[in-house]
Amino acid sequence: AAGVIQSPRHLIKEKRETATLKCYPIPRHDTVYWYQQGPGQDPQFLISFYEKMQSDKGSIPDRFSAQQFSDYHSELNMSSLELGDSALYFCASSLEFSEQFFGPGTRLTVL
Amino acid sequence: DQQVKQNSPSLSVQEGRISILNCDYTNSMFDYFLWYKKYPAEGPTFLISISSIKDKNEDGRFTVFLNKSAKHLSLHIVPSQPGDSAVYFCAASDSTGTASKLTFGTGTRLQVTL
Numbered sequence: 154a155a156g157v158i159q160s161p162r163h164l165i166k167e168k169r170e171t172a173t174l175k176c177y178p179i180p181r182h183d184t185v186y187w188y189q190q191g192p193g194q195d196p197q198f199l200i201s202f203y204e205k206m207q208s209d210k211g212s213i214p215d216r217f218s219a220q221q222f223s224d225y226h227s228e229l230n231m232s233s234l235e236l237g238d239s240a241l242y243f244c245a246s247s248l249e250f251s252e253q254f255f256g257p258g259t260r261l262t263v264l
Numbered sequence: 265d266q267q268v269k270q271n272s273p274s275l276s277v278q279e280g281r282i283s284i285l286n287c288d289y290t291n292s293m294f295d296y297f298l299w300y301k302k303y304p305a306e307g308p309t310f311l312i313s314i315s316s317i318k319d320k321n322e323d324g325r326f327t328v329f330l331n332k333s334a335k336h337l338s339l340h341i342v343p344s345q346p347g348d349s350a351v352y353f354c355a356a357s358d359s360t361g362t363a364s365k366l367t368f369g370t371g372t373r374l375q376v377t378l
Contacts, residue, residue: 157307159307186365186366188366194370195353195368195369195370195371196308196353196366196368197368198365198366198367201365209364209365211365243307243308245307245366252298252310252313253298253310253366254310255300255307255308255309255310256307257305257306257307258305258306258307260305
């Protein structure tokens with residue numbers, strides 16, 4: 154069965170640079186979520202989209218923005234990167250209120 | 265403010281025995297609960313869920329119990345297998361809005377020994 158696809162899997166950036174993370178949800182899923190997991194921490198909700206509209210916002214810095222496109226894929230844009238942004242970024246998708254299925258994550262390292 | 269808590273950071277169980285992972289929550293608005301299993305460098309894998317209208321849900325070797333009055337849920341794995349060794353996250357959501365975000369617990373590392 155098709156799963157959530159995230160790209161890239163690994164990304165290394167310098168401080169103050171910009172990064173774009175992509176997420177391709179499971180086909181026919183209409184909801185996408187972004188989570189950030191720091192070292193030794195639980196995943197923290199960042200933002201979600203339902204039918205291409207932002208539906209909920211968590212602890213997402215103003216330097217980050219995201220959107221969901223007409224084909225339901227989503228992109229998380231991160232600017233002015235800081236050392237503390239180094240983390241695993243997970244995307245999950247679901248069909249309305251059903252269970253969220255997670256992608257493999259993007260490991261972002263900021264040097 | 266940790267709204268979902270897993271007080272045992274680790275658990276070691278012998279193969280074939282029962283593994284019991286516990287989770288407590290504080291937000292009374294949570295009405296949907298899930299367990300995820302996570303291997304290093306992989307995304308969380310959905311295991312089982314339970315709605316607040318039920319107190320038990322079973323799927324193969326996995327059973328989740330919910331005690332709403334105590335705001336407590338547990339995951340039972342019987343029998344435990346070495347392949348079950350992973351970090352288990354409890355998660356909760358308030359499904360009254362659209363696109364319900366998950367609030368995760370801190371995780372319990374399960375080690376199933378031979």
